[in-house]
Amino acid sequence: MSKRIELKSLDVYYKAFLAVQDVSMVIEPKAITAFIGPSGCGKSTLIRTLNRMHEVIPGARVEGQLLMDGEDVYGPDVDPVRVRRQVGMVFQRPNPFPTMSIKDNVLSGYKLNNSRMSKAEAEEITEKALVGANLWNEVKDRLEKPGSGLSGGQQQRLCIARAIAVEPDVILMDEPTSALDPISTAAIEDLAVELKEHFTVVIVTHNMQQASRISDMTAFFNIAGSGLPGKLIEYDKTEKVFSNPTEQQTEDYVSGRFG
Template sequence: MQRTSPSTSLAALEGRAVSAWFGSHKVLDRVSLTMPAGAVTALIGPSGCGKSTFLRILNRMHELVPSAALAGEVLLDGEDIYAPSRRLIDARREIGMVFQKPNPFPAMSIYDNVVAGLKLTGKRVSRSEKDGLVESCLSRAGLWKEVKDRLRQPGGGLSGGQQQRLCIARSLAVMPRVLLMDEPCSALDPTSTRRIEETIGELKSEVTIVIVTHNMQQAARVSDFCAFFLAEQGTPGHIVEAGPTTAIFETPQDARTSDYVHGRFG
């Protein structure tokens, strides 16, 4: 099958001096990070150091929490997604999210799950265009061959790993330029994890990927760049060190980075 290529260009994402609060509790302190276009950037670090908060800030999910506040900028190809002129729906369309727990619409068919996001963006497409989009997105998510004969069956009937790949396909359907993934394999078995990792490797030529993971072996396998977050003795989360994954794992500049990636704490 000839896969449909995304019509959008690869985009770099950059956080500049990002700080975040929940009420009076500061959880991130002036985090700056460039996530290169067409690459996988892994956010690593112990629980509670602000990785997932930073990830949610990257597509304006943080502001959904009533007590949440933030400072700094998030630039998508140099334009701040928090600028007053930028609509929330545009940020969500350009920067998709895949969550830790697979969340397909369980009663909705596999087919309808994939195209569900089109309604939210107001994009009108013909039935034939939808058919092509569903096949393309499921193929890119590594799921087409497994579900092509049961597209009208409920998405909730799939295995956990298949549901997560369905969520990836659903995110791809709106043609995002960046895909954020919050521990997408933490609830999956090793075989499903391998399939998701293969999918990530195949997708990075089409979409910029940022992934939060606690699995150091996974970070080493799938990412091109790593950022090590840490929150010490009640201080807000910050980045200790960031750079190419090989450098972070093999020649880290900070002893705390070496201790973490080699399993001495966290």
């Protein structure tokens, strides 16, 4: 069940520092939304608010509203662990658990939640997630081998398998291909396009071509100067943002004049 995400006047803080200011936007289900903009404008900070990972940092907090299918994710009765289960995260560098086998990496979300399952269930979940991450055919004969023995691109797809194994509603990707070679990057991009059939997908990327290739919607963030908050400058269909943006700042960024 992919979810519709609505941000209403969202401010994101690190202690007293306002990192991202007054973001209002709707992220549609079954679509890829790209966050673009120069370094330091709050893209990664904002994506971490979507699954309540931002608040893990001491003194970090969020003001405003973040709704998923109408439910306030930061409501007083909402369990952040449940939110993180519903909203999977794939990081910049592949980070499989190095001491775990490929299979145990995929099942780690269930084990962290102390979910009991039969051997047959575990095998079914493993295969389904690895098929979903386009990795099954490459690793099906070595599921008991360490995940850290895979190539960088395979490790990143293993991390995607780990994220989708627990059947979340949303997949967040924070620059998932920045550490990968072009062939692995293309594999992850193809996979992202497949994932949007089942999930809401949000991707932070510095790669303009990647955003224009795979995303349906693009949000451009910018920062007026060092120490000032990042702001959402323009949010529209990707094709419009890249070919006919409304804001001069967007035009300057996507055409390579700065960034």
